[in-house]
Each structure stands twice: as C-alpha cells, then as structure tokens.
Amino acid sequence: MTSKTRNKVESTIETCRAEGKWKNVIELTEELKSGSPNNESLALFLVGEAKLENYLEENPLVGENYDKIKGGLAEPRRLLLQITGENGQKAGIALDAYLLLAKLCYACGEHEQSLENFVKAELNTLSEKSLTLRSLKILAESYAIKGLCLENQIAKPSSKYKKTEKESEMITSFEKATDLGLLYLQEQDNTPSHALSDIVLSTTTLSVSPPIKRMGTILETALQRAPIVLIKAGKLQEAIDRYRNMLSAIETRTTQSLRLTLARQLAEVLLRGVSGTVYAPPKGTLPKSAKKLWKPRKYMGRNHFIPKNQHEETILLLLVSESLSVKDAVLSQSPEFKMVRQHAMDNATAVYDLLSLATVRWGLGSLLNDSFEKALKFSYGEQHIWRQYGISLASMGRYKHSLRVFEEVTRLIPNDPLPSLLSARLCYESLGLFHEGLHHSKQALSKELKGLRPSRSQLYVGIGYQQLANQSNLNSDREKYHKLALEAFQQAVDDDENDHLNEYYLALEYALLNNIPEAMHHIRCALALRAEHSPSLHLFTLLLTANEKHFEALNVVEDALEEFPENLNLLHVKAHLELFMDEPHSALKTVQSMLNIWRDHYESQINGNGANGGGILALNDNADISERHSDTKSIHLQTMSQFSDKDSSGFF
Incomplete structure (x- = not known):
C-alpha cells in the first residue's frame, strides 16, 4: 500500500470515528494491517474501539445487567489488552487503550479496575494540548467516568483526610469533564467537515471532524452531576458558580436541552437553598486572559445583562427555561409523538411550577399569568397547567375567567374533587354565586375518595346552604337552608372531628340560630384545635x-x-x-x-x-x-x- 493511499484510508477512518460509524471503521481497518508493526497495533486498537462503542450504542447502560455486558464486551477487552504492552507503547496508542479499557470496565460495573486503568494512563498528569474531536470526547468521558467511579466506590476512606482527598479528586474530575465536554460540543459545531488536525493523543492518526448529533449518556450525566456533588459536599456557592460557568458557555445545538435542565436546576437551588443574606450575585465580564486549551468558550460582551440580586437571577433563569421549553414543545397530538410530547411537557411543567413559586413570592402575578397563557398553546388536555393557570387568574382578580378554567379542569379530571372545590370557593368568596357554588360543592362531595379528608367537601356544602339561608327573604326558605346547613356541618364534624373549621362553622350556624350554649360549646372545641x-x-x-x-x-x-x-x-x-x-x-x-x-x-x-x-x-x-x-x-x-x-x- 502506498503512503498516499494509506493516508487516505487513515483520513477516512478518522472521519468515521468522529461520526460514530463504527462498522465502517472495522471494514476500513483491514486495509491498515499490512506494511508496518505499528499498523498492526493500530488496527487492533481501532477494531477494539469500534466494537466497544458500537456495543454501548446498541446496548445503553440501563440497570445493572453486568453479566450480559461483560459477555458482549469480551472481545473488545481482549483486543484492547493486546495493545497495552510494548507494541502499543511504540505505536503511541497505549494511552488511548487504557482510557477505553477504563470505560469498558465502568460499563461492566468494575469501578476499581476502571480507576486502575486511569492510573496506568496517568490521567492526572496529562498536560493541556490541542486535540481532535474524537480525542476530546475520549478525554472528557474519561474524567466523567473517573468521577462516577469515585462517587460509586464501595470502599470507604480510612480517615477524614482520605475522605477529603477523594472528595476533592471527584469534584475535580467532574469539573474537567464538564469543561472538556462543553469544549467538545463547541468544536463539534464549529469544525467544518473538511478540516484536518494531526495533533492527537494517539500520535499516528489524523482526524476529520464532522458534527455529531449526540453527546452520549456519560457526558450528559457528568455535566449534570458536577454541581450536584458540590452541593452534597456542602459547597453551595461553588455549585452555583459551576452552574453559572456552564450556562455562560457558548451554546451549541447539542446543549440546548441540557441548558434547559441546568437553568431550571440553578433556579431551584436559588429558590430553595439560598437566602438573601448569603446570596452572591454573578460577576461581570472578566478581563481577557490567555485562552486555556481545555476550557469552553464563553459569551463575552459589554452590554450583557448581569443580575444584581437573587430575584433577578432566579426570574431570568426561569424565563430562559420557559423560552427553551416552549421551543421544545410538541404540538402534534399524533400517537407516535406521545413519548416526546410527554417528555417536553414534563420539562415545561417543572419550569412553570418553579416560576409559580418565584413570581408569587415576589408579587409578579401578571408575569406568571402571561407565561401560563403561552403555555396553553401546547398544553391541550394537561390538567396541571390549566389548574395553575386558574389559580394565577384568581390571584389577579379575574374570578369569572378563573371559574371557567377550573370548570375545564373538572372536565379533564372528572374524578378529582379538587377543581370542584376551587370552583366552589371562587363562587362563595369572590363572585357571590351561592347556588352555583353549592352545585360545585355537591359535585366535589360525590367524587370524594375514602380517606381523602371528606369533611372539606361536606363543609363546603354546609357553607353553601348557610349563605343561601343568609340571602333568603322568605322565612320558610331560610329555615329550610339553615336546617340543611346544620346537618351538613354536623356531618363534617363527624367525618373529621380534628378539623377546627368544621367546629367553627358549626358554632357559627348555631349562633345564627340563636342557640348560644351549643355555639359556645363548638367554638371552644374549635379553639382547642387551633x-x-x-x-x-x-x-x-x-x-x-x-x-x-x-x-x-x-x-x-x-x-x-x-x-x-x-x-x-x-x-x-x-x-x-x-x-x-x-x-x-x-x-x-x-x-x-x-x-x-x-x-x-x-x-x-x-x-x-x-x-x-x-x-x-x-x-x-x-x-x-x-x-x-x-x-x-x-x-x-x-x-x-x-x-x-x-x-x-x-x-x-
């Protein structure tokens, strides 16, 4: 084989490696076996890598079916082990082989062996240099796997110092994995398909780097685990800074869904874990410094908005999350899109729940209401979004509109008494529609499930009768409604004698009937309860x-x-x-x-x-x-x- 032909084959192989076309890699590798001992070692490595990656793509790491995985990866293990010796060292691919063996051991549940391979590869001592896309991904996954192995390690450190050392090493591994992973995704988007690079971990290969559609489960897990392990270690501010660093990295096509998850998680951390007294706002644009090869590129500019307080940052994150979730929403109701539609809906629902907490806390009801109105465009039949929308309308004072929304929620979940109770409450409290409120209360009572605080629906029925009695002009109607109210309240007390509201309304009814001794008895019971x-x-x-x-x-x-x-x-x-x-x-x-x-x-x-x-x-x-x-x-x-x-x- 001539040198020109060999270089063309190597270039084609690297193109297939970058694109994940592992079957093509195996076919083309046969042409490299002749001509040099190094080629023989390189061919073994390429076939072992291809078989490993192809198996993991076809058999995602779900559960702990390690016996099956070990059997499926027996041949890749044998091939990669052959090139960890002297021939692999001479060919310059032993480092790559150890990193892939570590990934193989992790897939088989052999966490200790995986960490041993990282030691052999001297992962901690690697110096920063330019890498191809494939090498970037291998290295990013290696740091991610190391962090995951340390996190799942069964053997506990023997001392507090060892525990701190392990924790620090795990955090460093995840941080390097996130930086390299984001850089890999940025390079993947920016590198044209005809570009070549000859600087790799394996010194004998070239690389063509067309875009890759997926980042892989390992990298995605590492990107999400990095701030979480910091939170578990009690380093909340460092976790927040890690979230901010990842979110400030230039976005790629692959990271759009990840950005939604990270923005939502940071907003949740700020809402639940940070008080105003310990909150530190994000820093502004730092002066330009020497570019680090293994750091992702970040957005830079003078006119970027920088939140000044916890309120601004939380709302900004949730609005960004909302925008991304709306963008990912699936409008088609076809059965084949059911799984994708449900996944997008779950993401959107989580964002809107957090947005509800944040906006209500800081008095931004109109902003929440606008967000829910946009959500209705892709929330057909989603009762949770409709119910939240109804509550937001009520908080804005739009009671009639809110009532109609709750009636729609009742239609969506006909067996749930809660929407009917919400409708009844609006009718009683804000609209003065006592007959309609009583109707909704009776609907709720008919739906009540055993053990689900039945006294609430019974109580609302009594309130409806009590209000009708107060509004009646005829003595006969007033007496009839008072009698029905008294029976309903007494039944509510019988259903739940530990509810102070039941006792209160029963006392109020006796007071309206001028039965002061009974009213006094029940009001004392109510105060004893609360x-x-x-x-x-x-x-x-x-x-x-x-x-x-x-x-x-x-x-x-x-x-x-x-x-x-x-x-x-x-x-x-x-x-x-x-x-x-x-x-x-x-x-x-x-x-x-x-x-x-x-x-x-x-x-x-x-x-x-x-x-x-x-x-x-x-x-x-x-x-x-x-x-x-x-x-x-x-x-x-x-x-x-x-x-x-x-x-x-x-x-x-």
Missing part, C-alpha cells in the same frame, strides 16, 4: 358578649389583637366593648387605628401594591399575607372574609 384562628376568636368574643360577659370578651379580644393587630373585625368589636364600658377615649383611639389600617390597605390596593385579588391567594401565596388581606376587609364582608383564612385551603 387557638390562633382569628375568626374563631372573633366569634368567641361575640358569644361572650351575648352571655353578657363583657370584661371577659374584652380580655379575649385584646389578647387576639396581640396576634392579629390589623384585624378590623376584632378592632370593631373592641371599639363597641370600650363604648359599652364607658371608655370613649379608648374607643376613639381604636377607631382611629381602624381608619389608619383601612387607609393604608386600600391605598396600596389602588396604587397596585396591595393584594393580588382576595383570599384565593391562600392557595399559593404566603399564608400570613393572605390572612392579613382577608382580615382587613370591610365590616359588611365580615362573614365572607372567613373563606380567606389561611387554613381554609386545607383541603390540599
């Missing part, structure tokens, strides 16, 4: 006054106001009690406090800085804020304000 429930304290105070125990009532209301200083209902009762006891100055002071609270609350609402729309906030928002909003309603809404109590969403 002493800090402000509506129960309010009703208890009123019942004490009905029994002419005014001093006791004043003591109760003053104690309650220490817990709820802005509760207008309690302040109203206090002012009346002070007037009754001939304390006009104290009563005037109390009324002035009420006016100040009313002014502050409603001015903030007018300016757009107050409540986002009533007690439904208790579903997702901070419970104390929700109760404050409900407690500062005007007096004529006193009864309806109880639905906004933070525990009234307890049917979750």
Whole structure:
C-alpha cells in the first residue's frame, strides 16, 4: 500500500470515528494491517474501539445487567489488552487503550479496575494540548467516568483526610469533564467537515471532524452531576458558580436541552437553598486572559445583562427555561409523538411550577399569568397547567375567567374533587354565586375518595346552604337552608372531628340560630384545635358578649389583637366593648387605628401594591399575607372574609 493511499484510508477512518460509524471503521481497518508493526497495533486498537462503542450504542447502560455486558464486551477487552504492552507503547496508542479499557470496565460495573486503568494512563498528569474531536470526547468521558467511579466506590476512606482527598479528586474530575465536554460540543459545531488536525493523543492518526448529533449518556450525566456533588459536599456557592460557568458557555445545538435542565436546576437551588443574606450575585465580564486549551468558550460582551440580586437571577433563569421549553414543545397530538410530547411537557411543567413559586413570592402575578397563557398553546388536555393557570387568574382578580378554567379542569379530571372545590370557593368568596357554588360543592362531595379528608367537601356544602339561608327573604326558605346547613356541618364534624373549621362553622350556624350554649360549646372545641384562628376568636368574643360577659370578651379580644393587630373585625368589636364600658377615649383611639389600617390597605390596593385579588391567594401565596388581606376587609364582608383564612385551603 502506498503512503498516499494509506493516508487516505487513515483520513477516512478518522472521519468515521468522529461520526460514530463504527462498522465502517472495522471494514476500513483491514486495509491498515499490512506494511508496518505499528499498523498492526493500530488496527487492533481501532477494531477494539469500534466494537466497544458500537456495543454501548446498541446496548445503553440501563440497570445493572453486568453479566450480559461483560459477555458482549469480551472481545473488545481482549483486543484492547493486546495493545497495552510494548507494541502499543511504540505505536503511541497505549494511552488511548487504557482510557477505553477504563470505560469498558465502568460499563461492566468494575469501578476499581476502571480507576486502575486511569492510573496506568496517568490521567492526572496529562498536560493541556490541542486535540481532535474524537480525542476530546475520549478525554472528557474519561474524567466523567473517573468521577462516577469515585462517587460509586464501595470502599470507604480510612480517615477524614482520605475522605477529603477523594472528595476533592471527584469534584475535580467532574469539573474537567464538564469543561472538556462543553469544549467538545463547541468544536463539534464549529469544525467544518473538511478540516484536518494531526495533533492527537494517539500520535499516528489524523482526524476529520464532522458534527455529531449526540453527546452520549456519560457526558450528559457528568455535566449534570458536577454541581450536584458540590452541593452534597456542602459547597453551595461553588455549585452555583459551576452552574453559572456552564450556562455562560457558548451554546451549541447539542446543549440546548441540557441548558434547559441546568437553568431550571440553578433556579431551584436559588429558590430553595439560598437566602438573601448569603446570596452572591454573578460577576461581570472578566478581563481577557490567555485562552486555556481545555476550557469552553464563553459569551463575552459589554452590554450583557448581569443580575444584581437573587430575584433577578432566579426570574431570568426561569424565563430562559420557559423560552427553551416552549421551543421544545410538541404540538402534534399524533400517537407516535406521545413519548416526546410527554417528555417536553414534563420539562415545561417543572419550569412553570418553579416560576409559580418565584413570581408569587415576589408579587409578579401578571408575569406568571402571561407565561401560563403561552403555555396553553401546547398544553391541550394537561390538567396541571390549566389548574395553575386558574389559580394565577384568581390571584389577579379575574374570578369569572378563573371559574371557567377550573370548570375545564373538572372536565379533564372528572374524578378529582379538587377543581370542584376551587370552583366552589371562587363562587362563595369572590363572585357571590351561592347556588352555583353549592352545585360545585355537591359535585366535589360525590367524587370524594375514602380517606381523602371528606369533611372539606361536606363543609363546603354546609357553607353553601348557610349563605343561601343568609340571602333568603322568605322565612320558610331560610329555615329550610339553615336546617340543611346544620346537618351538613354536623356531618363534617363527624367525618373529621380534628378539623377546627368544621367546629367553627358549626358554632357559627348555631349562633345564627340563636342557640348560644351549643355555639359556645363548638367554638371552644374549635379553639382547642387551633387557638390562633382569628375568626374563631372573633366569634368567641361575640358569644361572650351575648352571655353578657363583657370584661371577659374584652380580655379575649385584646389578647387576639396581640396576634392579629390589623384585624378590623376584632378592632370593631373592641371599639363597641370600650363604648359599652364607658371608655370613649379608648374607643376613639381604636377607631382611629381602624381608619389608619383601612387607609393604608386600600391605598396600596389602588396604587397596585396591595393584594393580588382576595383570599384565593391562600392557595399559593404566603399564608400570613393572605390572612392579613382577608382580615382587613370591610365590616359588611365580615362573614365572607372567613373563606380567606389561611387554613381554609386545607383541603390540599
């Protein structure tokens, strides 16, 4: 074989290696066996590599079926072992052989043997130099496998020093794997198919590097594990910096889905693991320094937006994640796209759940609502997205629209009582549609499953009857509805005697029927179950006054106001009690406090800085804020304000 022909064959082989065409590599390798002992060793290496990679592509590493894998990789192991000796050293491919043997051992579950091969390859002492795409991938996977082997190592370190040393080595391996992996993907996108490079780990080969469609399971695992092992090691800030470094790397076609995962994970870390006092914002663009060969290229520019606080960075990450998830959404409802569609939907749902937490926490309800409206375009039949959308509409005060959305959710999950309860709550609390609310409550009651807190649906039925009784003009209708309400509340108490709301509403019903002794009994039961429930304290105070125990009532209301200083209902009762006891100055002071609270609350609402729309906030928002909003309603809404109590969403 002439030198020109041999070079052409080698070039074609390297093209096939870069493209993952392993069967073609095996066919072309036959032409290299003649002419030189080095060619014989190179041919063994290429066939062993091709058989190894081809087997792993056809048999992904799922589960621990190591016996089958060992049998399938017996021949590649034999071929690669043949070139780890003197002939392989002379041919310059022993290093590559050890790295591939380490990968083979990892696939077979032989983690210790894999680490031994890395020691033989002197992986820790390799110096940075230019590499071909194939060599970049081998090296990136080698560091990834080393990190995974160290993480899964059964033998525990004998001392604290050894444990720290192992942990540091594992973190370093994952970090190098992420840097080399991202660099490999960038080079894969940027290298034209006709480009050649003659600097490789195996000194006798050339490389042609066309784009490769997949990064491989090992690399993808390493890219996601790198920050996680830092978090497990208690190095939270280093984990955040690692996320930021990976996200600031120039994007490639292969990393788009990975970028979605990383951005979502970093947002989750910032939401759940970082408080404002320990948050460190990302640094700006650093001065240009000497380019490191084994570091990925990053976005550079003067006008890039850099978040200044935790809120900005979290929202930015989630908006980026949302954009990527919308881009990946599958609109086709054909059965053949079911798996892909479900995977994209799962990613989008995770992003929207986090976006809900972040936007509600920082009062950005309109942003959340806009995001859900975009999500509806690809969320046909996805009840979770529709339910979240309905809750976001309620938080914006768009109650009628929210009710229609919950009715659609009811259609999507006909056996789940929760959407019907949400609809009933909107009807009772915000829309004044008591007949419709009662209808939804009865629907929920008919769907209740055994053991799933049946008292909540029963309670809502009783509330519906109670409100209808209050609205009725005819005595016959009022008596009928009060009787039905009393029966429903009593049944709710029987179903769950540990629910303070059941006892509270039963006490309220007895009070409306002028049965003060029974009302007092049940309100004491409610307070025994939850002493800090402000509506129960309010009703208890009123019942004490009905029994002419005014001093006791004043003591109760003053104690309650220490817990709820802005509760207008309690302040109203206090002012009346002070007037009754001939304390006009104290009563005037109390009324002035009420006016100040009313002014502050409603001015903030007018300016757009107050409540986002009533007690439904208790579903997702901070419970104390929700109760404050409900407690500062005007007096004529006193009864309806109880639905906004933070525990009234307890049917979750």
